[in-house]
Amino acid sequence: MRPYLPIRFAVAPMIDWTDRHCRFLHRRLAPRALLYTEMVVADAILHGDRERLLGFDPAEYPLALQIGGSEPHKLAEAARVGEGFGYDEINLNVGCPSDRVQSGAFGACLMRDPALVGRCLAAMREAVSVPVTVKCRIGVDEQDPEPALDALANAAVDAGVSAIWVHARKAWLQGLSPKENREIPPLDYDRVHRLKARLPDMFVGLNGGLATVEAAAEQLVHFDGVMMGRGAYQNPSQLAHVGARIHGDAREEVDLAALIDDMTAYAERHMAGGGRLSNVTRHMIGLFTGLPGARRWRQLLSERAVRPDAGPELIREAFAEVRFDSPAEAAA
Incomplete structure (x- = not known):
């Protein structure tokens, strides 16, 4: 074992x-x-x-x-x-x-x-x-x-x-x-x-x-x-x-813009295989809780991602509504 x-x-x-x-x-x-x-x-x-x-x-x-x-x-x-x-x-x-x-x-x-x-x-x-x-x-x-x-x-x-x-x-x-x-x-x-x-x-x-x-x-x-x-x-x-x-490694920072790029590309692959955008985006709705623009982010993903014509670009469009007070916030 x-x-x-x-x-x-x-x-x-x-x-x-x-x-x-x-x-x-x-x-x-x-x-x-x-x-x-x-x-x-x-x-x-x-x-x-x-x-x-x-x-x-x-x-x-x-x-x-x-x-x-x-x-x-x-x-x-x-x-x-x-x-x-x-x-x-x-x-x-x-x-x-x-x-x-x-x-x-x-x-x-x-x-x-x-x-x-x-x-x-x-x-x-x-x-x-x-x-x-x-x-x-x-x-x-x-x-x-x-x-x-x-x-x-x-x-x-x-x-x-x-x-x-x-x-x-x-x-x-x-x-x-x-x-x-x-x-x-x-x-x-x-x-x-x-x-x-x-x-x-x-x-x-x-x-x-x-x-x-x-x-x-x-x-x-x-x-x-x-x-x-x-x-x-x-x-x-x-x-x-x-x-x-948890791991004591501050180097494990997450660049949220890069995350959005990754999730958009992932959604594109999923949809190319016959899947729906909402299969992916339903798990992303809580991502920016507490930040300015989070409500609009949630609204766009909740209401528009379920439409038959919704495409992966909606993820980037919704991300553009989120506001960060500092560059560090966007990378953490």
């Missing part, structure tokens, strides 16, 4: 958000971040359109595939397919609380059955040479997070995983929507800190409530890695500070 990637910062897998176009944007902003796919169900990988589900641009590396499922043999085969596509890591979802995963008895439901999680991870681990990891909650419903998280982590360690990423909230499978499950259950970073203290030799990464790169960086005192979700998506320009704040 390959050693785990030297990761300190990751962007979380987010259904309907972290598709290949989103990841291309995030990679351009944060060259060393680990990026994740949306969760892809094992059955879809085995029986669906694999290129549509798993295809990506080589510029997205390093890149992890997150899989959902609860049948070890299917997860093993899906992991094998993912490795064949070139992913750097295969991750098992043990945290998603949506109705879809509940009906299939996977995702956060698996917190109730750590022994099954262990069998799933062991099967995946045996099937591939790339690192196998798990992303979980601290518990579900009425579970006590102390024994629940320890049981899950123990099963993962015994299965030979390379990393445990923990969303530091419970998931409530009844009574809360997936959106509410990301906001209402209280954060408990101390519980995840205790897990890391108990497993000093295991990579333990923290997810949940890290709205800014600064807040994420502060947690690296306690954890091996940090993972941002909605904050990275809704205000992606802050990813430009990952190099300086």
